[in-house]
Amino acid sequence: MSVRVRDRSAELGARAVGITPGGVHSNVRLAGPGVFFERGEGAWLFDADGNDYVDYLLGQGPNFLGHAPAVVNNAVAGAARRGSVFGAQHSLENEAGELFLDSVGWAERVRFGVTGTEVDQAALRLARAATGRSKFVRFEGTYHGWLDNMLVTTVDGVTGPASAGQLAHHLDDTYFLPYNDIAALSATLAERDDVAAVIAEPVMCNSGAIVPRDGYLQQVRQLCDRHGVVLIFDEVITGFRLALGGAAERFGVTPDLGVYGKAMAGGWPVAALAGKAELMDMFAGGVNHSGTFNSSVPACAAVTAALTALREDPPYKRVEDHGAKLMAGIRELGASHGVPVRVQGLPMAFHVSFGDPDQVWDYAGMARLDQVRYARFAEVLVDHGVWVAPRGIWYVSAAHSERELEVVLQRFEAALGDFVAGGT
Structure with a gap:
């Protein structure tokens, strides 16, 4: 022993x-x-x-990249000596953003945040604004943050709040479906005209590392197109881990919006929302997404260094x-x-x-x-x-x-x- x-x-x-x-x-x-x-x-x-x-x-x-990667930490330390947050833009934002978009491959715009939890909320807000609809579909066992409209537990097949103090009615805007069941999703989207978005972990890393069946994600994409629903991939875990372009690259399916974090910044607290220009540009007028520490100097330095490392030595x-x-x-x-x-x-x-x-x-x-x-x-x-x-x-x-x-x-x-x- x-x-x-x-x-x-x-x-x-x-x-x-x-x-x-x-x-x-x-x-x-x-x-x-x-x-x-x-x-x-x-x-x-x-x-x-x-x-x-x-x-x-x-x-x-x-x-x-492992703990304390020197290439990332040195870049962050050097950048932080010039400042942290300015309440305005800085040149490293452009460098990090361009490198991110080129690495992901499919997205046209990116917004940096701090946590996956808050960026998931930004993605849902965009979807609602774009469609004029209020509800969304998610899959049993997925994790999209700890806020009231996302944190759930399932007991005997019944999904509900996972925390004391959580407002149960905040889950009323959600249709919970089993993953890998395309018939259930097809029926829901056919019967409901109030679905703004389908949000999914392409691989359910938070629950059993459940992978999609062959063709499943492609069928989800087709159903979203058919019903005018925004498809959101929560790639906080899978992004830059399954491939440089994440699950979207590995499975050959392009979402409308993607949420990223974790592997993107070599251990530093950074998240990102990326997507089609027609959706993302709504942040430039009418849809709010804010945060004091969004795209901070250290965050952008970490993203730039980490993605450069992943590209130069895959x-x-x-x-x-x-x-x-x-x-x-x-x-x-x-x-x-x-x-x-x-x-x-x-x-x-x-x-x-x-x-x-x-x-x-x-x-x-x-x-x-x-x-x-x-x-x-x-x-x-x-x-x-x-x-x-x-x-x-x-x-x-x-x-x-x-x-x-x-x-x-x-x-x-x-x-x-x-x-x-x-x-x-």
Whole structure:
């Protein structure tokens, strides 16, 4: 059994609960093991007690270039010495914007923001303004931020508010449908003339790394065109991760609007809304999208540096190879220990759980999986120096190499052995 001393983390945790609710500044971290980190380097994290962890959570996804990439941090530091926010424009906005549009390939305009949560709201506002309609379609299990009209939970097939204090009627503008069910979407759009937008994670990375069936996204695009509905891709996770042009490039489907974040800026807090000029230019008159820190100097420097790095030395083949080997290795280790470990998704973002080995195509299918057991196993993985999320998502970065692959599989096998021996 691996035993890692975390005395310093425990001290910091006890101090934190007197400072901030639950000792964390994001509720996503409430279920975590209470580890406090001192630094990250490449594909590794180092905690306050000196323990190392090979990292497959990557800060919930943003660190696609690895932790503390010098090319990004140096650019941000240099730019910040000239200022941060001016309450006006600066030349680096143009550089970042042009590079973004050229990299994404399909979009004609971009607006930079700070978080995916707020940029998702901007996308819906544009869709409503453009169509004169009030409602939108989304898919069960997708995540589009924590605001009242977006944060949901599904219990026994019934979707509702996920938080105390959340206004339930804010969900009244939403039609919730199963993902990968084109018949359900077709029927809804045929029956309802009040749908402004369909918003989707092209790959449901927040819930099981559920991929679209062959042709599904193309059919969604066709239905939106037929009914005059704005198609929004939430590419906060998939953007610049699945390909330089994100899911739109990988699956060959062009949305009307796309929301981006995470991998776009090498670990810095930046989001973006991109889309067709006819929609985006509505921000120039009549539709409001504001924010003091939108397109700040450090943000634009981070975007420029990160995208330049992704273009000059594309990591996508390396990431795909590493992820494919890791997925296969995890499956083999599960089989060798007689444990029903299942792996689903794409090599750069996949989901690990226990249970039914069949492919999961929608959120209801996730109910077949033993995610509670996996969450317990994730704690054992952390004890063995593998930093992963209890919910099962694994992210691969450009910084992961053969060394990390060897280490993670050794540690995964040791953790699985301890887990089985412990009878859990």
